[in-house]
Amino acid sequence: MKVCWFSTGISSFVACYLAKDVDEIIYTRVANQHPDSERFLHDCEKLLGRKITIIQSEDYKDVDEVIERTRCINTPYGAPCTERLKKRVRMKWEREHPDHHTYVWGFDVTEKDRAESIEKALSDYDHEFPLIENNLTKEEAHGIAYKPGLKRPILYDMGYKNNNCLGCVKGGMGYWNKIRRDFPDVFARRAKQEREIGHSCINGVFLDELDPDRGNINTEVMEDCTIACQLLTWGK
DSSP, rough: EEEEEEEESSHHHHHHHHHHSEEEEEEETTTTTHHHHHHHHHHHHHHTTTTOOEEEHHHHHHHHHHHHHTTOOOOBBBBHHHHIIHHHHHHHHHHHHHHEEEOOOOOGGHHHHHHHHHHHHHTSSSSEEEHHHHOOOHHHHHHHTTTTTOOOOOHHHTTSOOOOOOOOOOOHHHHHHHHHHHOOOHHHHHHHHHHHHHOBTTTBBBBGOOTTTTOOOSOOOOOOOOOHHHHHHOOO
């Protein structure tokens, strides 16, 4: 089977849009994503002319449950929410569909190192990277999605670089200060969890101590949170 891993991000849509002879498009749903992600998914289905298969964890309801049950927010080796809500779900799907699959990923031309890491981490499978093969940047991917009239997820229009979960534990100071302004309930919940667990999302500072003027989301590097995030740190 040729499988496109869809993440409700623009790059993953363009990868699905450009890939040929795809057997299945799979989205790993996480409840903490912005509600507009579901609208975007259905719009993508209309443009692609096919249903997107949705899979999700049967063991954890959302990121908050992962944090509270594992007593961990983030580590140098990856976030437990990605491991429990995405990696394990992907591996369960693979056990149920044993074969030498080809996986299609939405890495852009600036992410060749990540693509190479994926090929090493999942060497049992073949891989395609349509954006890299077409020398496309993330910005150009947005342009491709715009041409057929696809309305991108609302977080992009709000100034976020990707469509990750609200309150992504991998965000920097600028990201978290923007979450504080845009989604104060999400900020407050994550700050409370930090204190209960005794660890912070941002190295060296708890959210409830973060200076509201610190950081700049426009200069911070924050990658799309896909199944690949966990592969690139913990391996298969």
